[in-house]
Amino acid sequence: MFRRFKPLWGKKPGLKSTYDAVIIGGGLHSLATAYYLAKEQGMSNVAILEKNFIGFGGAGRNTAIVRANQRTQENVPLYKEALDLWPILTKELDYNLMFNNCGNLNLMHSEAAMNAARMNVCTAQFHGVESHLLDPRQIKELEPAINISPDITYPIHGAMFHPPGGVIRHDAVVWGLAKGAAAHGVHIHQQTEATAIHTDGGKITGVETHRGRINSPRVLVSAGGYSAGIINKMMGVKLPISVLTIQAMVTQPLKPVLHHVVSSGMYHAYANQTLKGEIATGAHMDQWPNYTTLTTAHYIKHQAEALSEFLPFLRGVKFMRHWAGLADMTPDMAPIMDGNDPVEGFYMNCGWGYFGFKSCTAAGRHMASFIAKGECPERLKPFGLRRYENHRLMGETAALVTYTPDN
Amino acid sequence: MALTITCPVCGKRNGYEFRYGGEDKGPRPVEEGMTPRSWCDYVHMNACVAGVQKEWWCHKNGCGAWFTIHRNTLTNLEVEGVEVTS
Ligand SMILES: Cc1cc2nc3c(=O)[nH]c(=O)nc-3n(C[C@H](O)[C@H](O)[C@H](O)COP(=O)(O)OP(=O)(O)OC[C@H]3O[C@@H](n4cnc5c(N)ncnc54)[C@H](O)[C@@H]3O)c2cc1C
Ligand SMILES: [Zn+2]
Numbered sequence: 001m002f003r004r005f006k007p008l009w010g011k012k013p014g015l016k017s018t019y020d021a022v023i024i025g026g027g028l029h030s031l032a033t034a035y036y037l038a039k040e041q042g043m044s045n046v047a048i049l050e051k052n053f054i055g056f057g058g059a060g061r062n063t064a065i066v067r068a069n070q071r072t073q074e075n076v077p078l079y080k081e082a083l084d085l086w087p088i089l090t091k092e093l094d095y096n097l098m099f100n101n102c103g104n105l106n107l108m109h110s111e112a113a114m115n116a117a118r119m120n121v122c123t124a125q126f127h128g129v130e131s132h133l134l135d136p137r138q139i140k141e142l143e144p145a146i147n148i149s150p151d152i153t154y155p156i157h158g159a160m161f162h163p164p165g166g167v168i169r170h171d172a173v174v175w176g177l178a179k180g181a182a183a184h185g186v187h188i189h190q191q192t193e194a195t196a197i198h199t200d201g202g203k204i205t206g207v208e209t210h211r212g213r214i215n216s217p218r219v220l221v222s223a224g225g226y227s228a229g230i231i232n233k234m235m236g237v238k239l240p241i242s243v244l245t246i247q248a249m250v251t252q253p254l255k256p257v258l259h260h261v262v263s264s265g266m267y268h269a270y271a272n273q274t275l276k277g278e279i280a281t282g283a284h285m286d287q288w289p290n291y292t293t294l295t296t297a298h299y300i301k302h303q304a305e306a307l308s309e310f311l312p313f314l315r316g317v318k319f320m321r322h323w324a325g326l327a328d329m330t331p332d333m334a335p336i337m338d339g340n341d342p343v344e345g346f347y348m349n350c351g352w353g354y355f356g357f358k359s360c361t362a363a364g365r366h367m368a369s370f371i372a373k374g375e376c377p378e379r380l381k382p383f384g385l386r387r388y389e390n391h392r393l394m395g396e397t398a399a400l401v402t403y404t405p406d407n
Numbered sequence: 408m409a410l411t412i413t414c415p416v417c418g419k420r421n422g423y424e425f426r427y428g429g430e431d432k433g434p435r436p437v438e439e440g441m442t443p444r445s446w447c448d449y450v451h452m453n454a455c456v457a458g459v460q461k462e463w464w465c466h467k468n469g470c471g472a473w474f475t476i477h478r479n480t481l482t483n484l485e486v487e488g489v490e491v492t493s
Contacts, residue, residue, distance in 0.1 A: 291480050
């Protein structure tokens with residue numbers, strides 16, 4: 001218990017002058033990409049550059065909800081792959097990710113919403129993702145804490161129930177992937193800010209950091225909510241992204257009372273009970289782009305009002321901590337994963353909004369294959385940047401809560 | 408975070424009275440010779456500046472005016488009379 005503290009990801013490596021690939025950002029997608037590059041693609045001469053510390057961004061701030069019931073044919077299989085990877089990674093990384101597959105319950109507050117849920121369930125079932133509809137009586141049996149009274153602002157008409165989803169310890173995923181990546185030879189450089197990307201004749205040649213220049217033929221920008229700003233500043237490529245501050249909070253710990261992840265688009269709130277007993281709850285976003293990651297009294301009030309209606313046992317329970325991070329929102333609520341266009345060796349993985357935790361393992365795995373082989377894997381093809389100019393936006397806005405400055 | 412916006416008609420008001428209208432992207436591109444790409448740039452693409460940007464707002468729950476301001480996206484504070492560089 002009193003042994004000396006030692007980082008899981010080994011000794012601090014020296015910054016080399018040349019790497020086969022450099023990844024900007026030290027979040028979940030970056031760590032997963034590096035892990036799979038080293039483990040499955042035989043490319044271990046890889047550097048992760050992180051301005052602060054790994055897990056500083058969305059990776060350490062999210063509410064750790066995982067599920068695979070997205071809306072469209074292109075997205076569901078990707079998220080399913082990610083969901084199926086958690087138990088595998090727990091073994092592979094030899095690290096307890098604390099996967100609690102308690103199931104997700106999405107409340108519906110109108111017949112129109114139930115019809116939308118019906119279609120969502122069909123898509124899920126078609127892809128082998130367990131998901132079905134519940135009526136209010138079944139909801140009450142499953143989760144007695146939910147208020148199904150018709151006498152609330154938005155009475156509950158039913159729910160979409162997705163049993164295989166749940167929550168995972170997000171810090172454990174950061175630490176586990178860092179441990180795994182480092183064990184396979186990846187260099188994780190914390191307190192190392194990327195300041196420029198170098199190109200020559202349409203090809204990537206390296207990255208500038210405040211600690212010096214690194215030569216590399218491949219650069220991936222995978223810096224969560226910071227990616228779009230970085231890509232515009234360093235590559236002059238604009239993205240269809242709006243960066244919003246998104247907030248979350250936890251209550252004081254309670255005895256076990258809430259057994260699923262419960263969410264409501266209408267009340268604009270979701271909640272689940274952590275293994276420590278706190279009710280973790282979130283959803284609110286600022287409606288204008290900003291990088292402040294500041295919390296607001298406005299939101300505490302909203303959350304208290306919403307939760308005390310559909311989860312009335314929370315009336316009088318105190319909020320204990322409240323924080324915020326960034327969500328990089330695209331107009332179709334689907335991410336952008338692309339590479340070698342227009343610059344050879346330049347890759348990007350961003351636009352995950354508030355879906356970037358649940359997806360990180362599968363996205364990282366495919367990005368690793370993309371970077372190592374230089375060819376876009378089938379699964380990622382629909383996620384290219386050019387879909388916007390080709391008017392091939394994805395229909396993910398129909399899944400659950402849409403929240404962008406455009407609506 | 409809390410935000411105040413200065414409406415040219417009503418003056419400085421609580422930010423929640425306003426609707427964000429996007430980054431200022433200059434005039435709408437002319438139809439003549441327009442490509443899907445130039446239209447896409449105008450409609451979807453953002454600079455996502457971490458710093459001062461020129462942007463549109465509508466005083467939705469007020470006088471209804473549309474106007475531009477300069478705001479620092481790192482602090483949410485309005486900035487007066489600056490030249491946007493990036
Ligand atoms: C409050 C909140 C709740 C959320 N809830 C969920 C949820 O329940 N489920 C879900 O799936 N998703 C959720 N998300 C979204 C998810 O957390 C993000 O989509 C995801 O973490 C972003 O990807 P990432 O981890 O790879 O990047 P991040 O962790 O955001 O990493 C970006 C990193 O890049 C670094 N960086 C920035 N600029 C530079 C530079 N120039 N050089 C070097 N490094 C740089 C930053 O310091 C940061 O550490 C939530 C997000 C928030 C904020
Ligand atoms: Zn006004």
